[in-house]
Amino acid sequence: MLIETLKNRLVLACLILIGLYAVVSIGGTLFFQYEPNSQDLLQANTGPGAVHWLGTDYLGRDLLARIVYGIRISLTIAFFATLINITVGFLVGSVSGLLGGLADRLLIGMVDIFWCIPPFLIVVMLTVVLEPGIKNIFIALGLVLWIPTARMIRGEVRVIRNSPFIKFARLNGAGSFQIMARHILPNCIPVLLTTAAFSIPDAIMAEAFLSIVGLGVQAPNASLGVLISDGLQSFRVYPWQWFFPVLTLTMLVLCFNILGDALHEAYSSKAKGLLEHD
Template sequence: MESSYEKLNFEFVDKEKKAAQESIRPSVSYWQDAWRRLKENKVAMISMVTIFVIVILAIVGPYISKFDYSSNDLINSNQYPDKVHWFGTDELGRDLFVRVMYGARISLSVGFVAAFINLTIGILYGGISGYLGGRVDNLMMRIVDVIYSIPMMLYVILLMVVLGKGLTNVFITLGIVYWGNMARIVRGQVLSLKEQEFILAAKAAGAKKSRIILRHLIPNCMGQIIVTLTLSIPGAIFTEAFLSFIGLGVSAPMSSWGTLCNDALSIFKTHPYQLFIPAIAICITMIGFNLFGDGLRDALDPKMRK
């Protein structure tokens, strides 16, 4: 008598055929998948390498040349680029290559310090506002609205006039007014996450509010936080360059890219290279950070995950 399997024409599949029909996809984490997508974005990877090269040059560049950024040599003033002075010299005979590399230190340090302050204040302020909600949220967001009601550049100029020139005062000024956008983004993310099941489970387990914000909500906002942080760095660099350009930035003999552009204005028609070189450095840095930020945003978007 035939078995029921034979009547229904069932056939047992051996292990080789079964393995051939299976499509196996290795298990990857969210960050591993984001890194894979970022590597596929050639523009973002080129931008990341460009940023890395600029940072390395800012660190070691001043040590490559035998010249000092503040030493005057009036005999060799306004020399065009040659084998000795790779970027030429300014009107005081100072080597422009060393000053551009040293200016990269100043400009990048402003960008990174402003980003760190933006990260610290913005995350805590936005996280607390979004999680507590109610009157606390309304009050905290109204403060941000007041800050946003006046153009940020006007705040920065007024604060620099009050505090005076200097790199430290640039850090303080940007730290006071630069965190508003981060706070808004973090607040929006927290508002969308705080009613999720894992937050309710943490509350049921007796977790404190500070632990829920720092250990559960903020880590789940890291995608948006990293993208916002990356895109805020070129804005801080441009703000510092503008302040130095109008004479409110770093003090002489320190040089930033904005200071170099300002110094070259008076002799721009006869020695245009003194303006073009620092201006090109600003453009390359800002484009690099913006393109890298765009690629990072696409890589960290869960909707793009395959």
């Protein structure tokens, strides 16, 4: 599935761009001479040029360095939120689908209750309770994103739980958690990869929203959401302070969404082929 997906040139271009974003954001100051929080009031609100390629902000901080640092913060939040998402979602969904009965009804009932509450409302409430901060943001996002993941995993497990290899494992004395680790997890990896590809841009956008309303990353840290929020205050006079962070966020989210669509299409085609073969 993965090899077929990589043959798509658009998907490959998106992967390369995501990789470049990741490398540059991790390298940070190794690639650029300016620190993201280094102020120079004499250079405040300078437009893009040879010295400051993307211009500076109202404190004279290099916007390119700020964006690179912002990508790192946004990707860090998205990565850990997605990790919580797929971990909790897989555990709840697989236990619910594999055990069935009362455990299934209780777990899926809990999922349905959370499903009825607007996710952004939960995120905002959790962020207010936990207080704004990088760690608390990805915890809040992760505790919301897992809900649809659990439903998808439960559906997958209910399809394969009566398969011959599951029955054979039970006959050989394998317990439920052993079956989950050795048989359920490998069969759910395509779903988890697709979920992760969609979860990361969702988390990036959610973090940007929280930062714009003042509940996201706090100064002096700068995520893409913080940079967009700062740029909105003066975008009519200094449009580059808003345009470049928005462009970066758009490209990052678009690349992950294209990757997610490609993985979903490849997985759906494979599943359809298996059903036709059966």
